[in-house]
Amino acid sequence: MPRLLALLPLLFAASVAAKEAAPAAADPALEKRVMALAEELRCLVCQNQTLADSNAPLAEDLRNQLREKMRQGKSDAEVVDFLVERYGDFVLYRPPLKATTVLLWFGPFLLLALGFAVLLRRVRRRRQAADTEISDADKKRAAELLAGREPR
Amino acid sequence: MTRFAIPIAVFVALVALLGVGLKLDPREVPSPLIGKPAPHFELPQLHETSKTFTERDMLGKVWVLNVWASWCVSCREEHPVLLDLAASGAVPVYGLNYKDKREDGLAWLKGMGDPYELSIYDFDGRVGIDYGVYGVPETYVIDKAGVIRYKRIGPLTPQIVKEKVLPLVRELERA
Numbered sequence: 003m004p005r006l007l008a009l010l011p012l013l014f015a016a017s018v019a020a021k022e023a024a025p026a027a028a029d030p031a032l033e034k035r036v037m038a039l040a041e042e043l044r045c046l047v048c049q050n051q052t053l054a055d056s057n058a059p060l061a062e063d064l065r066n067q068l069r070e071k072m073r074q075g076k077s078d079a080e081v082v083d084f085l086v087e088r089y090g091d092f093v094l095y096r097p098p099l100k101a102t103t104v105l106l107w108f109g110p111f112l113l114l115a116l117g118f119a120v121l122l123r124r125v126r127r128r129r130q131a132a133d134t135e136i137s138d139a140d141k142k143r144a145a146e147l148l149a150g151r152e153p154r
Numbered sequence: 155m156t157r158f159a160i161p162i163a164v165f166v167a168l169v170a171l172l173g174v175g176l177k178l179d180p181r182e183v184p185s186p187l188i189g190k191p192a193p194h195f196e197l198p199q200l201h202e203t204s205k206t207f208t209e210r211d212m213l214g215k216v217w218v219l220n221v222w223a224s225w226c227v228s229c230r231e232e233h234p235v236l237l238d239l240a241a242s243g244a245v246p247v248y249g250l251n252y253k254d255k256r257e258d259g260l261a262w263l264k265g266m267g268d269p270y271e272l273s274i275y276d277f278d279g280r281v282g283i284d285y286g287v288y289g290v291p292e293t294y295v296i297d298k299a300g301v302i303r304y305k306r307i308g309p310l311t312p313q314i315v316k317e318k319v320l321p322l323v324r325e326l327e328r329a
Contacts, residue, residue, distance in 0.1 A: 046183065046288035046289075047288055047289065049180055059253070059279075060279070060288055063278075063279050063280075063283060064283065067283060086186065087186060088186070088187070088283060088284065088285070088286040089183065089186070089286050089288070090183055090184060090185065090186040090286075091186075092183045092184075
């Protein structure tokens with residue numbers, strides 16, 4: 003067991019080294035912060051990848067910028083603001099809640115409510131239909147039909 | 155018939171909505187820089203790296219900043235449009251040579267013609283980031299007060315120059 007524990011730091015070293023040839027591998031804590039934040043940001047070149055995933059040269063540059071800003075002691079929010087100022091809210095994978103994004107945030111709930119309303123109406127109507135009374139003549143007619151005879 | 159009217163109406167509306175969505179270009183990200191002062195830079199000039207150029211040199215003039223690179227394929231397509239625009243004398247065009255090798259950039263201008271008053275040399279792409287560049291070529295129209303008024307992501311076409319850039323330049327010149 004102690005031997006296994008001794009191997010543990012090696013494992014971490016390997017995972018840090020695997021993260022590209024980042025110039026800041028010397029500071030794993032910083033690197034972790036950069037990557038955590040980069041996971042939240044969109045690469046503008048390959049738009050369905052995060053800044054953390056993308057190998058596009060621009061993504062690399064932007065990761066370097068994140069790293070540099072963090073080294074200067076900027077908070078995560080300040081670093082994100084830096085990018086939003088340049089690239090707009092589009093870089094954020096979690097769009098902020100504002101007038102233009104209300105539909106984006108609440109649209110799905112609106113649709114869900116609409117679906118429920120339609121469902122409720124249908125169920126009610128069906129229940130009403132089931133409740134309608136059947137006259138004795140109709141019942142007799144039905145029984146005859148079921149028995150395979152032509153109704154009179 | 156009326157039974158199907160509502161589902162069909164819903165279906166048509168959905169198709170219309172998705173159809174519009176298909177036509178939208180996800181690459182056309184609205185730039186937050188429009189209406190804001192052009193970010194400050196001071197970079198060496200491509201031809202004479204001992205000289206620098208800054209956006210402040212252009213205060214009082216309407217000008218066009220075009221981001222280009224010799225490795226950029228659509229810049230090749232855009233180049234004749236820029237040459238025409240520069241030759242028309244309607245507006246001075248400045249280049250930002252983005253993440254390029256200097257020799258490659260110079261060779262490109264020599265081979266294809268140089269539409270730029272001058273080009274600045276942004277080797278590490280830092281100024282590009284300040285200008286929100288992500289897909290070269292990109293073009294900015296900057297007014298007399300140094301405010302970005304228009305940004306085009308992707309190559310300029312004769313149509314865009316005629317319908318967007320030139321009318322805007324004329325309007326800004328009058329201001």
